Amino acid sequence: MNAWFSQHRAALASAFRRLWSTPLNTVLSLLVIGIALTLPGFGYVLLDNLRDLGNNASGVQQISLFMNLDADKKDIGEIENRLKQAATGKWRFVPKEEALKRMQASEDMAEIVASLPRNPLPDAFIVEPTNSEPEALEILRKEIAGWPKVAHVQLDSAWVKRFDAFLKLAKLALWMLAGIFAAGLVAVTFNTIRLQVLAQAAEIEVARMIGATDAFIRRPFYYFGALQGALGGLLAAGLVFGALTLLAEPVGELAALYGGSFSLHVPGAIEVAALAAIGAFLGWLGAQLSVSLSLRKFD
């Protein structure tokens, strides 16, 4: 156990030394890895913010329920009961008199309303469901449409749907982008490690001759790949953090102009750790592939 621990520590130390001994190469590699991880990382945080924006925009996910014109008090009571039972969220009743009054209050509509012989408006309910998932809204709409004396149910969620579709598309694009950059990162590590194996051919040969196991020879390269990837991930987290900090104020101002209050949230400790872990994993993967291929010629 002690020997195992000291060998791992030695491999890690050797990986640090190798990074440190070629500062220019290290900086360039870290920049490549960092930038490759920044773009998907930035996209992820941005999508996360947009999703919050979609969820916060209340008053949009409404269902308008219009009664038949011949519906009476009893029918309205029935619908109220059903809404209570369904426990779908907040709702309020808009009687036809109130709807007419509102129309009269509007300057453009006042004349038209005055010329009408009788009130053409139906009684209505405005429902604000607690579950705002587009699918759930659609199910609720269909259910309400089947209730007695309901003339029409309107789901005011067309743009919610569109927004959701956009988020889905953006997410897919992000995954594709992330896949491409991940492959790039693996390739960068692959090449770095390949050059290292070539540079250390003498050491590898001697170590083999005097009883080094494969694991002993491979270990420093794995640590190097993982370490380089993790540092690249941290650099990427720093870049995302910097970009969002720069954007925060203009975005806040823009939101204020539209009368809303929206603030970008920056990546937290978990997101930073995740970026470093993803970088480390991809670096390790590149090292693994590279060492397996490069060490074949020593057999």
Next chain:
Amino acid sequence: MIVASNLSKRYPGGYEALKDISFEISAGQMVFITGHSGAGKSTLVKLIASIERPTAGSLVVNGQNLSALRRSAIPYVRRHLGMVFQDQKLLFDRSALDNVLLPLQIAGLPRREAIRRASAALDKVGLLAREKANPIALSGGEQQRLAIARAVVNRPTVLLADEPTGNLDSDSAVNRPTVLLADEPTGNLDSDSAADILEIFAEFHQVGVTVVVATHDQSWIERYHPNVLRLDHGRLVA
């Protein structure tokens, strides 16, 4: 300690380097493998070090049958073997001490203990004062002694050397007066360095290490009277 039975080695292409040889080296013996160039000395050394595998027959070293060894078991067999190569295979990107430390790092020794042992090994071959030097700054003889220190630092049961003085010649050609060159009957020009090296092997033999040296140099045999395995075109003749 080392037992060969009907051992043969045929290289791809059909060249037969060793033909049906059998011998036994017991623990603590000092054995020289001799023969002309191409007789199969190096091949035999490589088989003992499990750098190559026999094509027929069996070779048992330290109780392990090398012809039936799994690839993953080879490193552990080599750790019981101190190997001195003809071309030394020193690493020039680190100090003499770090070269000697390598086998101990591979074995996973704690660093403090490893440094203590490596220093002792360097002291034994008379290089303690040069422990911080890069091997490239050492003379040919010193490099070979460094290689021996690396081979013995792990306290192997067998010390195996392939032409350990083979390339000390060029070094001595610079250092020695040309008039003596003509007097050397064996063609080994650096007799001082070579004698030093051999003396070190003899010391390890005296403390119980099995020493196997492949050499074409007859003068050594006259001096030390070791057991001799003489090879001729891949066959054992003595």
